[in-house]
Amino acid sequence: MHEQLLTKIALNTDIGIIVLNSEKTIVLWNKWIEKTSRRASTETIGKSLSKVFPETIGSRLDQAISGAINSGNSALLSSAWNLHTLPLFKTESTDTRLMQSLMIKPISFDGESYCLLEVFDVTNSNNREALLREKTSESVHALNAAETASKTKTEYVSTVSHELRTPLTSITGALGLILGGVVGEIPEKARGLIEVANYNTTRLLSIINDLLDIEKIEAGKMEFIFSQVDLNQLCSQVVEHNQNYAQSHNVRFECHLNKRPMLVSADTHRISQVLANLLSNAAKFSFADHAVTVTLNEIANKHCRVAIQNHGNGIPESYQETLFEKFTQVQGNQSASKGSGLGLNICRAIINKHDGNIGFHSILHDTTTFFFDLKLVDSAN
Amino acid sequence: MITLNELQHDTLTEIINIGMGSAAAAMSIMVRDEVNISVPDISFSSIDTIQDNLSGLDTNELASVRQGFDGELMGDAMLLFQGDKSLEIVRLLLSNTMTIDNNDFSDFEQEALSEIGNIILNAGLSAIANTLKFTVNSSLPIYKQGNLNKLMAPSDQTQTVLILRVDLSLETKQIKGYVIYLMDIQSIDLLIEHIDRYINSIPS
Structure with a gap:
């Protein structure tokens, strides 16, 4: 009863099963194989595999079957090299060959050697x-x-x-x-x-x-020459150099320096470039006759913050996330003068090279503050 | 630690090299190109010191094909390659330069490497079994990748390891790998006994 049940399972399972005896004669041919080979088991059982499928003579499958019967080797014939080992078809009506992987296993039963072939349809996955x-x-x-x-x-x-x-x-x-x-x-x-x-x-x-x-x-080719710089001094110089620009936009720059030296390790030329860029943006986008203020403060973790604040329309929320990306420009601002849209991206790259942090906060139609933080160095160093 | 005398060592190396010759011939037909496989060295190791015997391999990034065997000799056979090298082998053999993921194997490539492993491991086992007159049945190959610890099963801890250095050459590439046989001490003793019996059977 048990044996009959197992045979029924093997016959009805949804993979192809062929069992050969030591003479390579077919002793089991399940329904899946019947369907895909278009040959009934009554036509194949008792015949040798090479007679049913002459194309397998001398093939790797043939060798693998010999290896299983004579040496007890299990083998895998993957679809990588053996896509259509057996002439099986995908459906009953078309001639599309079924792509397959085969497993060949030795079986010993009642002192006899058998070979179990399991055939898997890999057409869809392939x-x-x-x-x-x-x-x-x-x-x-x-x-x-x-x-x-x-x-x-x-x-x-x-x-x-x-x-x-x-x-x-x-x-x-x-x-x-x-x-x-x-x-x-x-x-x-x-x-x-x-x-x-x-x-x-x-x-x-x-x-x-x-x-x-x-x-x-x-291209990673921007060169930086670091030296010890007092940001008070640098800010006041850059503000001074840009006063004419402020005047041309009817604003004034006011510098609130720190009483203590704000020493940082920086490339003077590049930090001046950042300051000039932030100042020119602040002037361009400021309401007329207002002051743009530059303040320097020591903040947590021995860092110094340089903040540039203006009064203007501010930065709409929709632009805030991408403001430091290339070619981002706030549309509809009152300023007629447009830049390259690269300035803030360059500023961020420069500040990042200084291991610093750059950011802003903006209140619409009120104040906008851009800032950058740099690490303070001990004057003894 | 188990050691072989010079004659035993040379005999086993020769038997395995004959097996690898047939594996190379099978692979050459598969890929329609020349494939050479040689085993320049074999040694025994305990599982604790296996890492020291896999020179040239970074054991953190391995690709393996493993298959069990039973019968008179019992244990597991494993083929080990460097993770990225095994991808290279599959690509070379399949003449396929485009893989879906550069760091990982697709199912197709895993199956392809399992088949290569199966050919090499069966060749070694068959050569030992047929020449030294053993009955050995092998199981189907299983592909796994990861570090050496991940590739080993807890039951491997008590096993002795026979390590074969395998040189695989394809086209202009030389790829180094290892085949290891994990066996218990009874199987190793039996193997040595059969080697001696084989040596004694050779007419002087």
Whole structure:
């Protein structure tokens, strides 16, 4: 009874089962194999496997069956190399061959050696994997193409920027000299036009410098020369140099320095660049006739905070998350003067190189404060 | 620790090399390219010192194919490769440069490596069984990856290990791996007894 039940299970199970005796003669041929091979067990039992499937003669399957019967070896024929070992079909009506994995196991029963073949349909999983492989391959190619295009574009922008900077510097210099009266008195009508030309060439130069800086940062080529710097002194110098800019936007810069020296290890040129950028943003986006204040305070963990505050429309919440990303610019602001959209990204890269922290908080139509924190160094060091 | 005398050592190395020759021939047909497998060295170790005997392998990142065997000799056979090297073998053999994940094996690749392991491990076992007149049945291969501790079963702790260094060469690549047989002391004693019997049976 028990034996009959086991035979029934083997016959009805949803994998292919073939059992061969030591002569490689078929002794069991289950229903799954009947269906996929389109051969009834009555046609196959008692015949040798090679007679039913002549294509298996001398094949790896044949060797594996011999290994199981003669040496007791179990073997696996994966679909990697043996996709269609047996001529089995996916459905009764089509000629699509079934992709398969086979397991070959030795069985000893009543002193006789048998070989159990288990056949698994891997058509669906192989097709899915092939599709996934194809998609992965496509995305890798797309990624490579995008990286190459991006690299080419960066190189192009860099080359063009370098080429533009040289003549632009000459133009800015020449316009500056004209406005300074080197070639004599300028007629009033011409002065206005030259001032516009000078303002815009300076702006263009600043955008080009930003582009070159971003390229250097991304290539890891921006060099930093660190020295011990008193931020009080540096802030006051940068504020002083930018007072004209404040005036052009009808605001004033006020510096609230700290009474104690605020010594940090920093690249003077690059921190000046950050300060100038934050000051110019504060001036550009400030209500007219207000003060932009710069304050220096010692904060927790022996850090110093430089904060630049203005009064203006503030930064809408929708821009806050991406404000330090490249090319982010707050739209609809009252300021007509637009920059490269790279300034804050450059500032963040510079402050990160100083192991510092940069951020802001903004109240709409009230105050906006940008700050950066740098680690204080002991003056004894 | 178990040691073999020079004659026993050379005999066992030779038997296993004959087995690996047939594994290489089978693989060469599979991949339609020349595959060479040689076993330049064999040694015994206890499970505690196995790590010291797997020189050239980082035992934190291994890929293994393991299959049990029983009969007169009982134990487990394992093929060990460096994790990333085994991916390389599968890619070379399948002539497949594109894998779904660079750090992990897909089911397809796991099955492919299991088959390679199965061929190599069965070849070694069959050579020992047929030449030294043992009956040994092997089970199906199981693929596993991870560090050496993860690959070992708790029951392995009492086993003695026969370690074979395996050099696999494909195209221009040389890949180093190990086959280890984990057996209890009775099986090892029986193996040595059969080696001696085989040596004595050879006409001088």
